[in-house]
Amino acid sequence: MPVVALTALVSMDHIPGTEISLTVPYAAEGPGPTFNTLGEVDGEPVVDVEGVPVDETSGNLNMTTVSVRSNMTLAQALGRWLTTDDTLVPIEQVFPPNRSPEEIQESNQQAFTASEASATVAAMNYLDVPIQVAVVDVLPDSAAAGHVEPGDVVTAVDGAPVDMPGQVRQQVQAKQPGDEVVLGLERDGERIDRTVTLGEHPDDPAVALLGITMTSEPTEDMSVEYNLTDIGGPSAGMMFSLAVIDKLSPGELNGGKFVAGTGTISEDGTVGPIGGIVHKVRAAEEIGAELFLAPAANCAEAVSRDPEDLVVARVETLEDAIEQMENFAAGEAVDTCTAS
Template identity: 65%
Template sequence: MKLPPEPSAQSDPSEHEVGRAHDDGDRAAPRRLDTALWGAVPVVVLASLMVMDHVPFTDISLAVPYAAEGPGPMFDTLGEVEGEQVVSIDGADTDETAGELNMTTVSVRTNMSLAQAAARWVGTDDDLVPIEQVFPPNVSEEDVQKSNEAAFLMSESAATVAAMHYLGAEVKVVVAEVLEGSPAQGPLQADDVITHVDGREVDQPGQVQDLVRAKKPGEEVALTVDRGGHEEHVTVTLAESDEDPHVPQVGILMTSAPVEDIKVNYNLQDVGGPSAGMMFSLAVIDKLSPGELNGGRVVAGTGTIAESGEVGPIGGIVHKVEAAEENGVELFLAPSSNCAEAMSRDRGDLVVASVDTLEDAVTAMEDFTAGRDVKTCQP
């Protein structure tokens, strides 16, 4: 829907009318018309402000306190983006894949003028939500972006662990990044492999996190790491979390890698949040196991993934289902806890499967390909 043009041409007919009345000797008409013309100015100004997101020549925002959420782009986790495989695997032979395993996203628009927000509401199926749902109070856009990036990294790590567990392969905990200014800066280095926390053996990032969170900020944690083939023992004094001063943190970002010389890379930029976890995990499984996991069909889905393989709920599923239906997807994999919302709008002929675990997702694809009944979401 196009936005209405600004009413900047209104003055021409009025000026012509004033001139004609003056030529006829009518002295009162110009004053009445001038009054009418000046009375229209606030309307013109208001209409102009409706299409602006800030007051001209100032930093004063005129954006509405709402965000528009709608269908975002899909990314085939078996395909490529900008010449790179979305999921690439080094150090192991990969099997040929077919069809698609699409991760779905939600597009979020902010800083909208009143007219832009109205156009999204009237002309699209977007949902207008309070801006606080996107940017919580007292949290900057930069902090939200960093949080989303961290969540995305954690979902990649969990996807690798869940896939390796499904395939029966062992994994290890790797330090992906040491945060600047954190207590870990110095004692720990990127690519350190954490093998023990306070003497307890670990092989999953979630285990490290649980052991650290059992402590308090200011306490120490003893870590054993493998650094380039040499065992190192380090001690880190736990800091307060930026989000909650009662939650301790080491100050690192962790990822997982197979114990064997296999490296899984996820090559998507400008995408945040944890909802791609399940689809990433399925792509890893498909590439490292014989046969086509999706039966060569066009499949899409969404859902967080735990290291154990459990699939969790996400936000904006109605928009993800809409994007899938519009792009020819045959089967959509949805977390069971999102089923009611997923079925709340028209989905055409799209089959929406209900899944609780990674195994459920694999079974749904196998049943769909074989023509068997699929455990579907119910309205």
Template identity: 55%
Template sequence: MFNTLGKVNDVDVVQITGTDVDHTSGNLNMTTVSVRTNMTLVQAISRWLLTSDNLVPIDQFIPQNKTEEEVNQLNQQAFLSSESSATTAALRYLKKPLEVEIAEVVAGSPADGSLSAGDRIVSIAGEKVDSGGHAQKIVRSKKPGDDITVTVRHQGTTEEKTITLAEHPSDKKLPFLGISMTTVPTGDITVKYNLEDVGGPSAGMMFALAVIDKLSPGQLNHGKYVVGTGTIDDDGNVGHIGGIEHKARAAADDNAELFLAPKDNCADLRGKDFGAMKIVSVATLEDAVTQMDNYAAGKDLHLCE
């Protein structure tokens, strides 16, 4: 487990610069599951008997049509995507303004030569955008061959570019601009996540809660030992993750008081004994905050039952 309010190698796990950051304390822990492969039968049975490890079919983690390296790459991409969504969801929860930044321009695409990585998108086709999803929706409303205007801030200067959309490489019926985007805070605020060798999207919700805690007064955890897991999207919706029982077990073994679980994972936890730890169901970022408030105040909880 990692405490998203803590440090790793003397560096904040969630590092925010360019604005005032509130003092935080206590725990908003994210959980991880490690996977061991290529063991002999004797090694596998020994770990099953002598440790808390469980034996599961390898295709639960590494599909038959993927190599372990390919899965690790996909997990790392998912982790990076979850970081971006965590920032977006947290800042939207706090009602802070956001901008869309171009992360990459595909070589040879319609955007190549007109747009650059680091450009901030002001509008597309005359419509202001505040998320990558919104920008993509506008582009998808056009057809291959259509001209589209993209207004960007490039190195401090506002520029308007007219670009002819091409056919998408994977579906010729769809338009193709050729950029990848990320949602970022306006101004000089930056949010950086400093964890290495961790993959997958399941830390998203806890990252978002850490950002909220650091950018708002008071303690989000109310001094309680809180652990949780769940994906997050730009709108703050919390999604299903894998390995939930192992993660909840690790939290209970570490004497956590409250475990935030995705609503869609509750069925995986019913009937299991996790001691005194309360496991609550959350569907959104707002749910997670409310459940922590209710637990601290002694109010009713939405338990996974």
């Protein structure tokens, strides 16, 4: 009977007849789905470039993700630890206790939108295409509500011209909550100024918040849109940027090979580190990728589980990523990650 009772308890998520939870305070991280940024999802291009001729592409440029499982019973957690390569991490690393699930989802979505904007900026800078800052959304009850509208183009902050979202953020973050900022906007072809009193950031009342999400778009008759949903965080940035460049430049950036990768992207083309890279490398192996582009700061971790049929290349910038793909396709030496 004690054994039967214990078996029942480790497989239950709550005590029968009560709302007392029996789930463990851990989450399991493992390989998530991958998406070919040169391909389609739900009948639409993952990266959709319109308004200009687009070059033919082939092969793959797959962005990789990490799956997260939470609300596990003890039996489920033990099962994942014993029978998979998943990593068990404290639940607060994934879901901070002082934030609601809705706040976490919104934060992840904002980070994803910011990564899309940075990917466009980095790609346009690489291709020498002029860009501008477009407002994607205005947060309800924020400082910008009633002053700024989705679709506005931000042309200046306090009289200083801007053409990248990072410049707007930098100007706002240099101020205090309660300070005023003058936004130069273009709306329906008309130039207007709006004075906004900045609010407080919900995570840090000492940080000023404008309350808009922004993207970057070419000033030419060209649009770049990203059609992935239900994905959060900034780690797809580099792969998005590479897909945009591949579609707007002659030839095949990947040499027709199956390339996967991960990494944040800054507006200046710097590739930054991400979390869960061992699972992303494993996901790439499982789908048959030949080359994996890994941020330099993640290199040791990326090869810590000794991938067998996958070359893991070390990249610090967008230019590095393109060079490593060219070298791999040509059969030349690649700057690979090492465990030390």
